[in-house]
Amino acid sequence: MSSYQAPKAGSKIIIVGGGCFGLSTALSLATDKSKNYTVVVYDREEIPVRDAASNDISKVVRMDYGDSRLCMELAIDSIDVWNQWNKETQVPIYHNTGMLIFSGASQLCENELHSLKHIRNAGHADWIEELHGDQITERYPYLETAVNNGISAAYYNKIGGWCNSSEAIKHVYKKCKDNGVQFILGKETGNFETLVCKGKSVTGIKTRDGTTHHADRVIMTAGSWTPSLLDMKKQVIATGQIVVHFRPSEKIKQTLKNLPVWFGDFSRAGFYGFPINDDGVMKVALHSTGYLNPRQGDGVSVPRTQSTNDQDTIPLRAVQEFREYLQLFLPITEELDITYSRVCWYADSVDGQFIVAPHPDYDNLIVATGDSGHAMKFLPMIGTRIAQIVENIDNEYSRAWAWRTVQPRAGFYDRPILGDEPNSPTRMVTSAHLRSSKL
Ligand SMILES: Cc1cc2nc3c(=O)[nH]c(=O)nc-3n(C[C@H](O)[C@H](O)[C@H](O)COP(=O)(O)OP(=O)(O)OC[C@H]3O[C@@H](n4cnc5c(N)ncnc54)[C@H](O)[C@@H]3O)c2cc1C
Numbered sequence: 001m002s003s004y005q006a007p008k009a010g011s012k013i014i015i016v017g018g019g020c021f022g023l024s025t026a027l028s029l030a031t032d033k034s035k036n037y038t039v040v041v042y043d044r045e046e047i048p049v050r051d052a053a054s055n056d057i058s059k060v061v062r063m064d065y066g067d068s069r070l071c072m073e074l075a076i077d078s079i080d081v082w083n084q085w086n087k088e089t090q091v092p093i094y095h096n097t098g099m100l101i102f103s104g105a106s107q108l109c110e111n112e113l114h115s116l117k118h119i120r121n122a123g124h125a126d127w128i129e130e131l132h133g134d135q136i137t138e139r140y141p142y143l144e145t146a147v148n149n150g151i152s153a154a155y156y157n158k159i160g161g162w163c164n165s166s167e168a169i170k171h172v173y174k175k176c177k178d179n180g181v182q183f184i185l186g187k188e189t190g191n192f193e194t195l196v197c198k199g200k201s202v203t204g205i206k207t208r209d210g211t212t213h214h215a216d217r218v219i220m221t222a223g224s225w226t227p228s229l230l231d232m233k234k235q236v237i238a239t240g241q242i243v244v245h246f247r248p249s250e251k252i253k254q255t256l257k258n259l260p261v262w263f264g265d266f267s268r269a270g271f272y273g274f275p276i277n278d279d280g281v282m283k284v285a286l287h288s289t290g291y292l293n294p295r296q297g298d299g300v301s302v303p304r305t306q307s308t309n310d311q312d313t314i315p316l317r318a319v320q321e322f323r324e325y326l327q328l329f330l331p332i333t334e335e336l337d338i339t340y341s342r343v344c345w346y347a348d349s350v351d352g353q354f355i356v357a358p359h360p361d362y363d364n365l366i367v368a369t370g371d372s373g374h375a376m377k378f379l380p381m382i383g384t385r386i387a388q389i390v391e392n393i394d395n396e397y398s399r400a401w402a403w404r405t406v407q408p409r410a411g412f413y414d415r416p417i418l419g420d421e422p423n424s425p426t427r428m429v430t431s432a433h434l435r436s437s438k439l
Contacts, residue, residue: 004358006392011216018043020054022221024383030179051305059376064115081380097161097260104265224345239290240343303345314341338434346373350406357403
C-alpha cells in the first residue's frame with residue numbers, strides 16, 4: 001500500500017519544469033479554487049523554453065492510438081478543448097487538417113486496425129474513410145510513388161491535425177498567470193538542483209543559486225531531463241529524435257496543398273510529416289529508438305540540444321535515413337534542401353506509457369514524465385489527470401500511469417550514441433550534407 005496522501009487545501013505545490021506536463025498541471029491545480037493551493041513553477045529559462053520538447057512549430061494531434069483506448073479518449077477530449085482554445089486566440093493554434101495514416105503495406109496492419117476498432121466503437125465511424133491505392137493516388141497524385149512502392153493501404157481520419165505547440169505553450173502559460181500561478185525562471189534561480197528532504201519526506205527543492213524553497217508537495221515535470229535529475233530506476237531514458245524542415249517552392253506548395261498530417265507506416269518506419277505552414281515550412285520527423293547522450297560517470301543519457309551545443313544539427317545517418325524514406329514516400333522533397341534540423345528529446349519510458357505517480361523512494365514526491373514522444377496533443381487535458389493523481393484519486397489513468405517496474409525488451413538501452421568523431425555515422429552534419437543532391 002502506498003503511503004502517499006493528497007495535499008491539504010492551502011498547500012504550497014512546487015512544479016519543476018514549465019513544459020507540457022508542468023504547465024497543464026499548474027493550470028488544473030490553480031483553477032480548482034476550492035483547494036486554494038499556492039502553485040509555483042520553476043524552469044531553467046523563460047517559457048517557452050528554447051530546447052523543451054514542447055517548444056516547436058508543430059506537433060501532431062491525433063486520436064489514432066492503436067490499442068490504447070485510454071489515450072484515444074483523452075485525445076478526443078483534448079481536441080474539444082483545442083477547438084475551444086482556437087476561439088480564445090487571435091490566430092488558431094490547432095489546425096484540423098485530418099490525419100492520413102498509412103500502413104506501409106497493401107493492407108492495413110494491426111496497429112491501424114486497432115485504432116479503427118476503437119474509434120468506431122466510440123461511435124465515430126463517420127470520421128473514418130479507408131483508402132486503397134487508386135483512391136490515394138486520385139486524391140493525392142504526389143503520393144503515387146508511395147503507392148507504387150507498396151505503401152498503399154491507408155485511412156483518413158477527418159478529425160485531428162496539428163497544433164502550433166510553442167503558441168499553445170504561450171497560451172497555457174498566460175492562462176496559468178491569469179489564475180495566480182507563480183513562476184521562478186532562470187538558469188540559476190529557476191534551475192532545480194536537488195530535492196530537500198527530511199527522511200523520506202520531500203520538504204522542498206534547492207535551485208542552482210543555492211536557495212532552498214519550501215513546499216508541501218513537489219511535482220517533477222522536467223521532461224527528458226527528469227532521469228538526469230532523479231533516479232527513475234531505468235524506467236525512463238532521454239532519447240534524441242530527429243526533426244527536419246524544408247521550404248518548398250511556390251510550385252511545390254501548390255502541388256501539396258491538400259496534404260494533411262501524414263503517418264507513413266508509423267508503427268514500423270516511424271516517419272511522419274505536416275502540411276506546409278503559413279511561414280512556408282514543411283516539417284518531417286521520425287519517431288524511433290533515437291539517440292543517446294550518456295553523461296560521464298553514471299552513463300545516464302542527458303539531452304544535448306542547440307542550447308547546450310549551439311552548432312548541432314542532426315547525425316549523418318539520420319540525414320541518410322530521411323532521404324531514403326522520402327525518396328520512397330514523397331520524392332518531391334528530393335530537390336529540396338533541409339533548411340533546419342534539430343535533435344529533440346523524448347523521456348522514453350520502457351513501455352511507451354506515461355509515468356504519473358508517487359516516486360517509490362519518497363512519501364510525497366509526484367513524477368509526471370515518460371512522455372515517450374506523444375504527450376503534446378494532450379496539453380489541454382493531461383493536467384486534469386495529473387492533478388487527480390496528485391490528489392490521490394484512483395481512476396483508469398492513475399492505474400495505467402502508475403509507477404511500475406517494466407522489464408525492457410532486449411536492446412532497449414542499447415541505442416546509437418551521438419558522436420563527435422570525424423568518421424562517426426552519428427556525428428552532426430554540416431550544412432553541405434543538408435543540401436539536396438539533386439540541385
Ligand atoms: C521530435 C519530437 C516530436 C514530437 N512530436 C509530437 C507530436 O507530434 N505529437 C505529440 O503529441 N507529442 C509530440 N512530441 C512529444 C511532446 O513534445 C512531449 O511529450 C511533451 O513536450 C513532453 O512534455 P514535458 O513537459 O514532459 O517536457 P518538456 O516540454 O520538454 O518540458 C520540460 C521542462 O522541464 C524543464 N527543466 C528541465 N530541467 C530542469 C531543471 N533542472 N530545473 C527546472 N526546469 C527544468 C525544461 O526546461 C522544460 O521546460 C514530440 C517530441 C519530440 C522530441
